[in-house]
Amino acid sequence: MDKTLYTLIVYSENIAGLLNQVTAVFTRRQINIESLNVSASSIDGVHKYTITAWTDEDTIKKVVKQIEKKIDVLQAHYFTDDEIFLQEIALYKISTPELQSNANVSKIIRRYNARIVEVNSVYSIVEKPGLTEEIIALYKELQEAGCVLQYVRSGRIAITKSRVERINEFLAGREEKHRHCYNDLN
Amino acid sequence: MTEEYITGAEALMRSLERQGVDTLFGYPGGSIIPVFDALYDHRDKLRHVLVRHEQGAAHAAQGYARVSGKVGVCLVTSGPGATNTITGIADAMMDSTPLVVIAGQVGTLLLGTDAFQEVDLVGVTQPISKWSYQIRRAEDVAWAVARAFYIAGSGRCGPVVLDFAKNAQVEKTVYKPTVVDFIRSYEPVPDTDQASVEKAVKLIDEAERPLVLVGHGVELGNAQKELQMFVEKADAPCGCTLLGLSALPTSHRLNKGMLGMHGNLGPNVKTNECDVLIAVGMRFDDRVTGNLDSYARQAKIIHLDIDPSEINKNVKVDVAILGDCKQTISLLSQKIRKNSHTEWIDSFKKYEEEEYKSVISKELFPASGPLNMGEVVRAVSDAVNDDAVLVTDVGQNQMMAARYFRYKKERSIVTSGGLGTMGFGLPAAIGATFGQERTVCVFMGDGGLQMNLQELGTVMEQQAPVKMILLNNNYLGNVRQWQAMFFNHRYSFTPMLNPDYMKIMSAYGIPARRVMSRDELADAVKEMLSTKGAFFLEACVIEEGNVLPMTPPGASVNYMLLDC
């Protein structure tokens, strides 16, 4: 079956242990998570998960429903790359003597629009936001130049291109449905 | 007015009483002593049944819940007490049984230190429960209990775990009665889409060969009457899943029997002949569908369910109707036209006759030889006038009991379907006697009985009126059958040496009788039913009997072996 890189955006209550429950849905279905990011969202007390995984549409639909079934999950949706703005960031720790002795290294860094954010006599830190491919390409070139001491790439974060905020609508709808909410989530 | 300060344990008692709990199944231990201490003062309202193993507590609570429609409650200690309930929690998850398991936990200061009898219960139970929560403060008790019962008993029911830290049991708080009937992240009953209902109505009205699959959801949703009205108006024959068997009386003219691997020939064959398949509160389990690639390919499929994640999970459907089936079935009934499918319904007869001739008559009326499981089951069903609650263990005994028992009333079958838990029967039957007034008959195999044999102690102490029938074949019969059919009769570790059950029963003071032959059977069953309270009937049945018909694993639903 044809596989696509899907991005899942999951909103949940801020409750300990939920991350396990969300990732377990992937594990049970033998799907590898490519990247995972968890952070606060624009709504107080609501967490946002951004998860990417290669799979087919049929499976991702089932995954979404099984995640949504968890009691403390508010909403889950899946997206393809054309439906979202996405970004990653990478940090490269490189040797300062190499940086100074090899002019090519600073050229590479400039060509990729990366930023040097820290320099000392031993190492320098380069920061590069972007898409996976460019980030990896930069890493490969720096690696070839033989100057990389450490490298780390973040998970993908994504924001939807849609003009409606589904999570806000969802929450408003829920509140509407049950105006009398006693003593919920403390 | 001064506020009253009470312990977290006392708050738990009041919260349970507020939920209408009257029966708990449990076992004490170090981390739950404060709760048992509080319980001591609530014995008049909260009946506690002391089991002999915490797995028994979980299954008993399941049995109680399944027959009563209420939430079953277990109370156990931390560590091993809690882990002993795991099988019951997983079983309740698979079979959508409302359960609240309250387990002690070490104090919060000790959490994470491998303290004595500490186990990460929330971590362990999250994948097998509907919700799992650790109570760390006495002031959270009322809220957590209210939330637990709301989650366990609403929507698609399931087990909830409350991991109750010891400090929260003894610390004081002001008890505020709490109601939870709304959780914004949890929608127990999804909205019904009217357009889907219209589509379904059209399909049903135009159907020439409709078939209804009746699942456990009909019982869970208390929609038995609604279902009956619906199938009568549509004049649609039905097949029931194992857990849906008593949702429609066995004798109803449209009830064509059980679906699945050891179900009846008619509904299985007809699954691949119908033009519209209407699945109600069932989840297309692989034991029901057989090979998915050839399952009901010719049919338009309508699926009514309360759980959106079941839609298209195993079988792609044409129309999904989400919602509470009590409402959605009624909606369909109102909108469909009165129909008649006499010819289609009559076409089942051929398969009924074929199954009767090659399987049923041989099972029920053998000319000679040892007792068959089926005839024992039918003798009991006849003697109780089809009016008892059937509980089963797992294995051949389960399939034979399900096939040959008859159901007159709703909520009359309690069996471990999704998980197939051996050892479920005896404790579940004990629990069932606390959940309603009817006679409870449990059929067990020699293997499964011994998996929770210790619960005979509970039967004895509680004088639980369980009618226990052991179908003793001296084998792990279900596995032996597979070994015979698919592994060249290599009976690897399935023959079993049995103890003298009459002696065991006499040690527990439980009246018992062993039957070996056909002519004693009716009399023994009569003695069992006329004896007040518990009774143990050991039927020594054919050793190498087989459950038939059978759809071999991986075969199509319409392919059933009548012989082997």
Ligand SMILES: Cc1ncc(C[n+]2csc(CCOP(=O)(O)OP(=O)(O)O)c2C)c(N)n1
């Ligand atoms: C806890 C557990 N262990 C193992 C099994 C696998 N199993 C299914 S049926 C069966 C044989 C059951 O034997 P018995 O209880 O004597 O019943 P019979 O099939 O002979 O009626 C076994 C071992 C199971 N279902 N549950």
Ligand SMILES: [Mg+2]
């Ligand atoms: Mg056996």
